Amino acid sequence: MTGLHADRVVRRLADRLVVDDVTLTLRPGQTVGLLGPNGSGKSTLLKLLAGVLAPTAGVVTLDGRPLPEVGRRATARRIATVEQHADTGTELTVRDVVALGRIPHRRAWTPPTAADAAAVTEALARTGLTDRADQSWHTLSGGERQRAQIARAFAQQPRELLLDEPTNHLDIQHQLDLLSLVASLPVTTVIALHDLNLAAMYCDRLLVLREGRAVAEGTPAEVLTPVLIEQVYGVRAEVTHDSGHPAIRYLRPAAPDELQEGVTGDVPTAH
Numbered sequence: 001m002t003g004l005h006a007d008r009v010v011r012r013l014a015d016r017l018v019v020d021d022v023t024l025t026l027r028p029g030q031t032v033g034l035l036g037p038n039g040s041g042k043s044t045l046l047k048l049l050a051g052v053l054a055p056t057a058g059v060v061t062l063d064g065r066p067l068p069e070v071g072r073r074a075t076a077r078r079i080a081t082v083e084q085h086a087d088t089g090t091e092l093t094v095r096d097v098v099a100l101g102r103i104p105h106r107r108a109w110t111p112p113t114a115a116d117a118a119a120v121t122e123a124l125a126r127t128g129l130t131d132r133a134d135q136s137w138h139t140l141s142g143g144e145r146q147r148a149q150i151a152r153a154f155a156q157q158p159r160e161l162l163l164d165e166p167t168n169h170l171d172i173q174h175q176l177d178l179l180s181l182v183a184s185l186p187v188t189t190v191i192a193l194h195d196l197n198l199a200a201m202y203c204d205r206l207l208v209l210r211e212g213r214a215v216a217e218g219t220p221a222e223v224l225t226p227v228l229i230e231q232v233y234g235v236r237a238e239v240t241h242d243s244g245h246p247a248i249r250y251l252r253p254a255a256p257d258e259l260q261e262g263v264t265g266d267v268p269t270a271h
């Protein structure tokens, strides 16, 4: 089997199954959204897919071979990750941070090649950071840091890209730009998202986790139903399909006094 595949993976942490028997097959070039409430296991599943964490049971394979057999360096040439709170401790420029993405491709103790430089230049351009290349990382805004981490991942020229809530900190224009860019890349992408509307707009398929278990998998139209949203998030919503993909409108929960009125049957009337 080509590409990245998780087969019945389990991750146990302190007597809890944080990821519980999840299977995920990624078709080349697809963008797969990982959804689920806080603590449902999205980040942990991404770490299992990246080989950063080892599954307690089950296996993650790359082109049919288990990740430990593939090896760290070969895995790093294929799979790029962008974490939720990526940071860098030293005094680096934006270009330096993006160039970190080239490390898996470089031979030890050799200077960067023309191909390394070209990949960094292209990654900066695609993420709109060319003008910031020589700025110190520490002086960037939260959203610019996020884009710089994404540029680092692009510079890695991966075939698989794993992103953990990459739109955090971004203004709406940059959220849309980033997801358009990710969806247009010829790479297989798994992206943990909280925004169901953005997931519906940009993902080919969705996997929904609840308490570590996969509770739904399919196209956005198949997965994002009012029933699923209520079951998984405890939120009532209306879903329309006028724009070619599901559009979700959340319904306000009843305020405590409205609930009280509901209980007593004392429904207010319009005058």
Ligand SMILES: Nc1ncnc2c1ncn2[C@@H]1O[C@H](COP(=O)(O)OP(=O)(O)OP(=O)(O)O)[C@@H](O)[C@H]1O
Residues within 6 Å of the ligand: 013, 014, 018, 036, 037, 038, 039, 040, 041, 042, 043, 044, 045
């Ligand atoms: N090292 C750890 N030790 C114990 N529990 C952990 C550890 N790491 C994660 N967990 C727990 O595992 C569960 C899943 O965490 P995870 O970060 O994968 O969820 P998530 O779906 O990405 O959440 P969020 O949307 O809030 O980012 C959480 O309840 C978390 O507290």
